[in-house]
Amino acid sequence: MPTEPTSPVWNTFHAGDNLDVLPRLAPASVDVVYTDPPYNTGNDFAYADTFRDGSHADRHAGRHAAWTAMMRPRLEAVRTLLAPHGAVFVSIDDNEAAHLRLLMDEVFGEPNFMAQIVVNLNPKGRQLGRGFATSHEYVLAYARDLSTCAVDGSSAEAVDEADFPLTTDDGRRFRYLPLRNTNKKFNPITAPTLHFELYADPVTGRVSTTEFPGSRALAPVFGDGRPAVWRWSRPRVDERPDDLVCRVIRGRTGERADIFQRDWLVREGGRRKKLRTIWLAEEIGSTDSAVAELKALVGHVFESPKPTGLVRRILATLPDDVVVLDPFAGSGTTGHAVALANAADGGTRHCISINSTEPTRPGSNAHLAGLATVADITRARLSAVADQVGGGLEVVLESPDIR
Known part of the structure; x- marks a missing residue:
């Protein structure tokens, strides 16, 4: 046996x-x-x-x-x-x-x-x-x-849930991150392929790489108005449009529309932080x-x-x-x-x-x-x-x- x-x-x-x-x-x-x-x-x-x-x-x-x-x-x-x-x-x-x-x-x-x-x-x-x-x-x-x-x-334990204050109707936690790259080392000169226009509607929040009814063209800019670049490429925007949203924010020069990424607390495989x-x-x-x-x-x-x-x-x-x-x-x-x-x-x-x-x-x-x-x-x-x-x-x- x-x-x-x-x-x-x-x-x-x-x-x-x-x-x-x-x-x-x-x-x-x-x-x-x-x-x-x-x-x-x-x-x-x-x-x-x-x-x-x-x-x-x-x-x-x-x-x-x-x-x-x-x-x-x-x-x-x-x-x-x-x-x-x-x-x-x-x-x-x-x-x-x-x-x-x-x-x-x-x-x-x-x-x-x-x-x-x-x-x-x-x-x-x-x-x-x-x-x-x-x-x-x-x-x-x-x-x-x-x-x-x-x-x-x-480590997964380094992730603080308090950093994700927003919740969807189905209970998923997330936060908004600017789709614009905030590091000024990355700009249209150093990363030219990431400087392009996206089309967005601040009323519905929809974002797309192509024009649609009610949309406006938005290019990435720094807070002082200088040209910037996106963190995502065109193909990635097309792959994950539901993770992007257009919102109206108040900047240095008044209100303006900008594009944000929904950054989720948990994705497949778990979330980790340095x-x-x-x-x-x-x-x-x-x-x-x-x-x-x-x-x-x-x-x-x-x-x-x-x-x-x-x-x-x-x-x-x-x-x-x-x-x-x-x-x-x-x-x-x-x-x-x-x-x-x-x-x-x-x-x-x-x-x-x-x-x-x-x-x-x-x-x-x-x-x-x-x-x-x-x-x-x-x-x-x-x-x-x-x-x-x-x-x-x-x-x-x-x-x-x-x-």
Whole structure:
């Protein structure tokens, strides 16, 4: 009797040093990387390797050099794993943002830089220490090859329904946009084929490329009366005449007739809007909400986790079947976000998480909870996610000393 096919597992976790694990994965097998590496705050970081700076440079320069030397081989390994259409997103704070930007320019190529996103994870601002109350970190985004990158820097959630105040009798929401191109770089000289007369009736609202009874000829002009161009070509006007309307408006020189496009809130395939490069806590969550997410699953066992909303916003720029990699998995936020996204939209994303077997600090919440290594934290969260959200969990023990 044939057996039922099993559903694909949403999460795979590798317990071991990422510098050992990454070369074991198949080249070009990953669509997107999100990771939150250890920040260089002056304390020793877990992934010390042997890349310590042996010079007599000052303490700060040596620490930056050691951190950069730790990150370089890992980013190089990540680049090997990325598919040609892939992309990498790395969280970082001010301590190493400048150094990481230069390093990623070297590894991925400056032309493949996509964005340096400001992430408002602490709306209240850090009140300790000197200077300003820092309320942000960054996410650096690079493509493997910008010309073929699958990232769509837009999202359906960025669309605000309040921007579409008008409603048709059948309940469809829309707004009016001038059919005239308002960008003065486009004019009869730079775009001559888009400067032509349309025929319209401001009483009935009808618009056509050909004259009809009651119509008048209208050419595109700027508010000051200078010639402009339309945003649509003649063939497009003929294809979508019902989406255009002639209206009387009051301009600088008094009332005049002009042509507008009905811009609909929803069309086939859904509406999307470009994401801005400042992501607010109210949109993606904060460090406080991230702590609450983790606490609800396994307790308060990790300092400063990232909110799942941050990763889900990144996932929303990509197809719903991507393979995701997080080589510094920390508390397991990325795997959690992948499971939540799959549960929400029926996607088949798969996340590969890697975390070190570095011991947890004696006396810490994690250590007191019986989580002896940071890998144990990741595994505990992803196991709880599998139980509560679904998708299962495959655990790979990369080092013989793992319990």
